[in-house]
Amino acid sequence: xxxxxxxIGSASPTGPGQSGxxxxxxxxxxxxxxxxxxxxxxxxxxWAKRLSGTVGFTLLVQFSPDATAPSPSWTTIDxxxxxxxxxxxxxxxxxxxxxFKTGNEALKLSYADTTGAGTIYAVVEVExxxxxx
Amino acid sequence: xxxxxxxxxxxxxxxxxxxxxxxxxxALVFRVRARVNKGFExxxxxxxxxxxxxxxTTYLGGSAVAPEDGVLPPYSYTGDVRFPxxxxxxxxxDKSDVWYLDKDDSDxxxxxxxxxxxxxxxxxxxxxxxxxxxxxxxxxxxxxVDGPLGFSRGSLEVVHLPGLIYGYRFGNDTSLxxxxxxxxxxxxxxxxxxxxxxLIFDVLQRRVPSHWLTxxxxxxxxxxxxxxxxxxxxxxxxxxxxxxIDERDAAIKEYSxxxxxLKV
Numbered sequence: 001x002x003x004x005x006x007x008i009g010s011a012s013p014t015g016p017g018q019s020g021x022x023x024x025x026x027x028x029x030x031x032x033x034x035x036x037x038x039x040x041x042x043x044x045x046x047w048a049k050r051l052s053g054t055v056g057f058t059l060l061v062q063f064s065p066d067a068t069a070p071s072p073s074w075t076t077i078d079x080x081x082x083x084x085x086x087x088x089x090x091x092x093x094x095x096x097x098x099x100f101k102t103g104n105e106a107l108k109l110s111y112a113d114t115t116g117a118g119t120i121y122a123v124v125e126v127e128x129x130x131x132x133x
Numbered sequence: 134x135x136x137x138x139x140x141x142x143x144x145x146x147x148x149x150x151x152x153x154x155x156x157x158x159x160a161l162v163f164r165v166r167a168r169v170n171k172g173f174e175x176x177x178x179x180x181x182x183x184x185x186x187x188x189x190t191t192y193l194g195g196s197a198v199a200p201e202d203g204v205l206p207p208y209s210y211t212g213d214v215r216f217p218x219x220x221x222x223x224x225x226x227d228k229s230d231v232w233y234l235d236k237d238d239s240d241x242x243x244x245x246x247x248x249x250x251x252x253x254x255x256x257x258x259x260x261x262x263x264x265x266x267x268x269x270x271x272x273x274x275x276x277x278v279d280g281p282l283g284f285s286r287g288s289l290e291v292v293h294l295p296g297l298i299y300g301y302r303f304g305n306d307t308s309l310x311x312x313x314x315x316x317x318x319x320x321x322x323x324x325x326x327x328x329x330x331x332l333i334f335d336v337l338q339r340r341v342p343s344h345w346l347t348x349x350x351x352x353x354x355x356x357x358x359x360x361x362x363x364x365x366x367x368x369x370x371x372x373x374x375x376x377x378i379d380e381r382d383a384a385i386k387e388y389s390x391x392x393x394x395l396k397v
Contacts, residue, residue, distance in 0.1 A: 001252050001253060001286040001287050002252065003251045003252050003253045003287075005251060026309075027312075028250075028251050028309075028311055028312055029309045029310060029311060029312065030200055030201055030204045030310040030311070030312055031200070031310060033308070033309055033310075035308065036307070036308060036309060037307060037308035038253070038307055038308075039253070039306040039307065042253070067308075103306070106308070128253055130286075
């Protein structure tokens, strides 16, 4: 089993120094979502990342070992920062891998924005596959 | 080169197809006389037949409502699904199930390979519809998309026998409401049973190449007995039982008796 899907995140910070979670969407998914939980025995590889927005926009890929907890803890497993306003495309590099061993884990995309207002976008390609593939 | 299936995994003309039933420990052996849709095997069905607003059971113990046609809510699974005729297929024998073959279609089989998008969707098939066939430790546990075992992800391969309604089930054990689409690669075979018991013995000994498909039938439901009896003229032993290689004489004798009763 191998499922390659696109996750599109966006947010509209209203001022400098803000941070938060990106609202997510995907062609395979009905409606917006905030995080992705996959079944146990699956691993997710985050391949390409594309960012656009204002200078300083930092995309954070975050992982929780138990998103079902009352207050889940999130660990940043990857961060990419826009050094200048515009876009950044990161492809053809080793993927970030997240392992879903209990089915309670989750991935989400967050942002830290250091400069100010404007809509920011992030597009990531995620490949979900069986753990032994 | 003994090639029994083509690049799509479908049996070539004049190839042998073995359908083995764990419930009876017996097999049906067919020779494919023709493939009527050769070269036109792909059937993009579209969204799964899940109607917007329909209630689905969840793995968490409650229920969820499909927000849109073909959408499987998070942590939910369907009941038995049949594939109704879509536009252009209204003349099928049963509009509620494009894969249904009547008992009169005894020389026909549908070999169906279902692909799901996204492929993380769980799938199983119940033969007949409503009867779970996946067992663990004899009868102690019944499996399927609603449990931790007894399903596949993203694809299924099954042969539709005449006179039986199959029930497909699908499950989504992710946190996302997924839009699920189905695509079929199928063959409509015209089949016959080889009339030589020696050949059948050799096929079942795997001396003669065949495409061997184990049917998900661990319990011989009365409707399966009825279909095997009415369509193929079978009764106990419900097909060709497997014999050891040193039991050739006994096998040939039994196969000859089965062949005398077989209609196809």
